[in-house]
Amino acid sequence: MEFIEYILYIGYLLLIIGIFGTVIGPKVDNPFIRMMNVEVLTVGVSLIFLAYDEALALMTFISVNAVLSLILVRAIILNTEYDEE
Amino acid sequence: MGDIAILYLTSLIISLIVALILKLPLIPKEKPVRFSFQTSIIFPTPILALGIEAIFRNLFGNYIVLAVFAGLFGALLSKYSDKLFGEP
Amino acid sequence: MEVLPLISGICCILGGIGVILHTNPINKIIMFALLEVGMIGLIVSSYYLDIAIISSLCEPICTIILLLGYLKYITTIKKKKKYGRDLPVLSK
Amino acid sequence: MEIVEIIKVVVAGIICWLNFVLIDTYFGLPEKPGVLGAKTIGEKIRDIGGNIHGGYFMGNIVCSPDASAGTLLASIMSYLMGVEGGIIAALLVWIGNRLCADPGYAGTIGALTITAIIYLLSPIIEAKYFIAGMVLAIFTIQGFEHKYASILLGKIAKKMNRGE
Amino acid sequence: MDIVEIIIGVIALLMAIRIFLTRSRARKLLYLCCLSFCISALIALYVDSPMGGIVAITYFVCSTLSSNAIAYTIEQAKDIE
Numbered sequence: 001m002e003f004i005e006y007i008l009y010i011g012y013l014l015l016i017i018g019i020f021g022t023v024i025g026p027k028v029d030n031p032f033i034r035m036m037n038v039e040v041l042t043v044g045v046s047l048i049f050l051a052y053d054e055a056l057a058l059m060t061f062i063s064v065n066a067v068l069s070l071i072l073v074r075a076i077i078l079n080t081e082y083d084e085e
Numbered sequence: 086m087g088d089i090a091i092l093y094l095t096s097l098i099i100s101l102i103v104a105l106i107l108k109l110p111l112i113p114k115e116k117p118v119r120f121s122f123q124t125s126i127i128f129p130t131p132i133l134a135l136g137i138e139a140i141f142r143n144l145f146g147n148y149i150v151l152a153v154f155a156g157l158f159g160a161l162l163s164k165y166s167d168k169l170f171g172e173p
Numbered sequence: 174m175e176v177l178p179l180i181s182g183i184c185c186i187l188g189g190i191g192v193i194l195h196t197n198p199i200n201k202i203i204m205f206a207l208l209e210v211g212m213i214g215l216i217v218s219s220y221y222l223d224i225a226i227i228s229s230l231c232e233p234i235c236t237i238i239l240l241l242g243y244l245k246y247i248t249t250i251k252k253k254k255k256y257g258r259d260l261p262v263l264s265k
Numbered sequence: 266m267e268i269v270e271i272i273k274v275v276v277a278g279i280i281c282w283l284n285f286v287l288i289d290t291y292f293g294l295p296e297k298p299g300v301l302g303a304k305t306i307g308e309k310i311r312d313i314g315g316n317i318h319g320g321y322f323m324g325n326i327v328c329s330p331d332a333s334a335g336t337l338l339a340s341i342m343s344y345l346m347g348v349e350g351g352i353i354a355a356l357l358v359w360i361g362n363r364l365c366a367d368p369g370y371a372g373t374i375g376a377l378t379i380t381a382i383i384y385l386l387s388p389i390i391e392a393k394y395f396i397a398g399m400v401l402a403i404f405t406i407q408g409f410e411h412k413y414a415s416i417l418l419g420k421i422a423k424k425m426n427r428g429e
Numbered sequence: 430m431d432i433v434e435i436i437i438g439v440i441a442l443l444m445a446i447r448i449f450l451t452r453s454r455a456r457k458l459l460y461l462c463c464l465s466f467c468i469s470a471l472i473a474l475y476v477d478s479p480m481g482g483i484v485a486i487t488y489f490v491c492s493t494l495s496s497n498a499i500a501y502t503i504e505q506a507k508d509i510e
Contacts (some may be wrong), residue, residue, distance in 0.1 A: 003174075003178065003219075006174075006178065006182065007215060007219070010186065010215075014186075014243055017189045017257050018189070018193075021192070026193075027196045032195065032242075032243065032246055033198065035204075035212065036192070036198065036239070038191065039192070039205055040192050040193070043208055043209075043212050046212065047212065047215065049216065050221075055221060058221075060227050062231055063227065065235065066231050066234045066235045066238065067177050068237055069238055070238050070260060073239065073241075076242070076246065077242065077245055077246055078234065084253050084259075085197065
């Protein structure tokens with residue numbers, strides 16, 4: 001097996017695991033656990049970017065990913081506080 | 086070989102002189118020395134000056150002016166490290 | 174094949190399965206750190222060194238955001254239960 | 266031919282183990298938990314039947330780069346660049362120590378001593394074997410068996426007057 | 430393949446399996462620290478250039494910072510529950 005195909009297959013495997021885990025994973029009705037399962041998908045997508053030699057897209061995607069998790073966590077906490085009333 | 090040793094000695098002596106001018110203490114005042122956060126002349130200042138000089142020499146080349154600046158930066162970093170990394 | 178891509182691939186697959194199967198959020202975050210270890214190893218093994226530095230600088234930021242969010246979330250859940258218990262006392 | 270290399274790795278591992286355990290114990294890691302996370306790991310080690318001072322030692326290694334990290338990084342840089350790499354590693358380990366709220370005496374002194382040892386022993390044992398030796402040394406403390414390792418570290422700490 | 434890389438690789442493989450199987454939260458951090466040592470050594474042996482040393486140092490310091498935050502949160506979450 002070539003080295004590029006090795007990275008590409010690992011990326012596809014992580015995508016499949018992440019999709020099934022996000023939809024029908026264990027205890028997925030808690031929104032915090034469901035948000036944390038999405039993080040597997042981002043690693044799979046960045047490995048596929050790596051296999052196709054998209055260096056600039058990979059760097060931008062990793063940097064934006066930290067900001068994206070901040071917005072999602074803030075949204076979950078606000079949603080929980082609005083459910084009180 | 087002797088040329089490189091002169092560069093390291095220059096940065097070491099310059100850093101000690103600048104640290105004396107900035108009034109750093111000789112050893113930390115608090116009594117168990119191994120738990121105190123206060124910087125002094127003996128502990129971090131020579132190591133910082135030698136490390137910055139090693140980075141400069143590998144990046145730019147053998148110049149005597151860079152050794153002087155390495156000593157200056159080492160003493161300044163040792164003096165203001167509390168403001169840079171935060172008080173514990 | 175060299176040693177570094179082999180170890181990194183095994184870390185990626187084990188971390189990906191572990192994030193899904195564990196249910197405690199702190200266990201999930203430890204497994205997420207294992208997943209990031211595999212990703213950095215695969216990036217280094219194809220000689221993109223600058224992206225490896227950016228990636229290893231962004232990893233603790235993402236972890237700290239998730240941990241602070243978990244603490245805030247669990248505090249909100251506890252406060253809501255206490256408020257629900259106090260409500261009949263107020264109505265009386 | 267491979268027997269000679271394995272013997273070199275084991276000898277380098279023993280040198281690295283003595284270096285970082287003695288320096289870390291002298292600068293007071295088993296005495297008290299430096300940050301809040303080290304206290305949790307120490308109490309967990311005590312709950313499974315180990316010694317609490319050895320548990321504080323393990324927790325302080327996890328929570329901030331101490332002499333163990335200094336030994337590994339200085340041997341890496343001195344394998345790549347020579348003697349100057351050890352000094353650069355000492356500078357960067359000091360910055361990492363201050364980011365983790367630690368005074369930073371143990372890390373820099375450990376890095377400088379292992380650089381001197383590698384320079385003195387370089388005709389016999391090359392710097393490449395010290396990297397594998399350091400990984401082997403950290404495996405016997407953090408990865409193999411936590412209970413007996415913490416009891417051994419507690420005895421060393423008691424003999425050197427640090428803790429109890 | 431070199432004998433040095435094989436020794437480090439075997440230790441890293443053992444640690445990755447023991448992280449997956451251990452149930453305690455605090456003991457997973459100790460194994461994660463040992464795995465971080467192994468990966469940092471493998472990076473420096475694979476790249477063989479001064480830039481590889483800088484990558485290894487940056488990765489190790491940031492990994493330590495991350496595990497420090499996790500251990501702090503375990504203590505805080507124990508108080509709240």
